[in-house]
Amino acid sequence: MHLPVLLDETISNLAVNPTGTYVDCTVGGGGHLQKLLQMLKPEARVLALDKDLDTLGKTRNKFNNEPRVDFIHEDFRYLARVLAELNVNKVDGILLDLGVSSYQLDSQDRGFSFHDDARLDMRMNRANKLSAWDVVNTYSETELVQILYKYGEEKYAPFIASKIVKMRQDRPIDTTLELVELIKAAVPPSYRRAKHPARKTFQALRIEVNDELGAVEEVLPQTVNLLNEGGRLCVITFHSLEDRIVKRFMQREARTCVCPPGLPVCTCNHQARLEILTRKPIQPSVTECQHNPRARSAKLRVARRI
Numbered sequence: 001m002h003l004p005v006l007l008d009e010t011i012s013n014l015a016v017n018p019t020g021t022y023v024d025c026t027v028g029g030g031g032h033l034q035k036l037l038q039m040l041k042p043e044a045r046v047l048a049l050d051k052d053l054d055t056l057g058k059t060r061n062k063f064n065n066e067p068r069v070d071f072i073h074e075d076f077r078y079l080a081r082v083l084a085e086l087n088v089n090k091v092d093g094i095l096l097d098l099g100v101s102s103y104q105l106d107s108q109d110r111g112f113s114f115h116d117d118a119r120l121d122m123r124m125n126r127a128n129k130l131s132a133w134d135v136v137n138t139y140s141e142t143e144l145v146q147i148l149y150k151y152g153e154e155k156y157a158p159f160i161a162s163k164i165v166k167m168r169q170d171r172p173i174d175t176t177l178e179l180v181e182l183i184k185a186a187v188p189p190s191y192r193r194a195k196h197p198a199r200k201t202f203q204a205l206r207i208e209v210n211d212e213l214g215a216v217e218e219v220l221p222q223t224v225n226l227l228n229e230g231g232r233l234c235v236i237t238f239h240s241l242e243d244r245i246v247k248r249f250m251q252r253e254a255r256t257c258v259c260p261p262g263l264p265v266c267t268c269n270h271q272a273r274l275e276i277l278t279r280k281p282i283q284p285s286v287t288e289c290q291h292n293p294r295a296r297s298a299k300l301r302v303a304r305r306i
């Protein structure tokens, strides 16, 4: 079961118009959606996207008789196109709850978890070509090191990458547990006793396979054009790079001038389009983290369309 993170904080910021139209870009198991619907009147509408067809199917069944929701199997990087196809011009709130769901981690055949043996996959959208198998078995050693450093902050990246390249010379690395064993052999024993030694590598592979940062970069500029005046953009991140992208985007959109420093007069004609409502990101309470360890790294940023 997926426990929604920062549930009350997110929905109280998002649901500003009880009869409005909303987009849940990452509906997952529908935890946030359920709470949002409780705040909305019968004439409201919610478009619920997920690029994972299995997840979407399960959640659609769960909300079977809910006439206010349209479930859409699509990557949120195409948000503007999706809304245009549905003849929706403007919405009152957009939610992005980034990353992976517990449902995906617990699906043993998807290859997201370093606890279960499965083919190396990790694709949220199974129609995508690139899987974790391709990354592990075809990327160069340099590329592997870069990914592990950048997306996993894995300090033993060079050791793990070198081991991967050595092992795959004999035969491909096919499964999650083969990779876990290889990582255990590549890192020092002390690292093996701390948190799970494969945690950071698996996170890095998942982010690469699903181009998670690229999708966020692409969707954010679209959201501003789609929001009604007063509409809210709520983004929950779980990774420092993701959070930096969201923070910088909101800061830029909240400024009236984005000229390089030192110019005598403004030449950019930039207009502020967002007001930031969370000067510092909202983070989960100690109690929430105790109940839901996945919440520990969560940060919620909220902005209002002006």
Ligand SMILES: C[S@@+](CC[C@H](N)C(=O)[O-])C[C@H]1O[C@@H](n2cnc3c(N)ncnc32)[C@H](O)[C@@H]1O
Binding pocket: 002, 003, 004, 005, 025, 026, 027, 028, 029, 030, 031, 032, 033, 049, 050, 051, 052, 055, 074, 075, 076, 077, 097, 098, 099, 100, 101, 124, 215
């Ligand atoms: C953290 S979960 C969302 C959980 C949800 N808020 C809930 O309360 O159950 C993230 C979901 O977003 C989906 N997702 C991730 N990246 C996506 C993208 N680019 N487009 C559409 N869905 C995406 C994942 O498949 C996953 O189901």
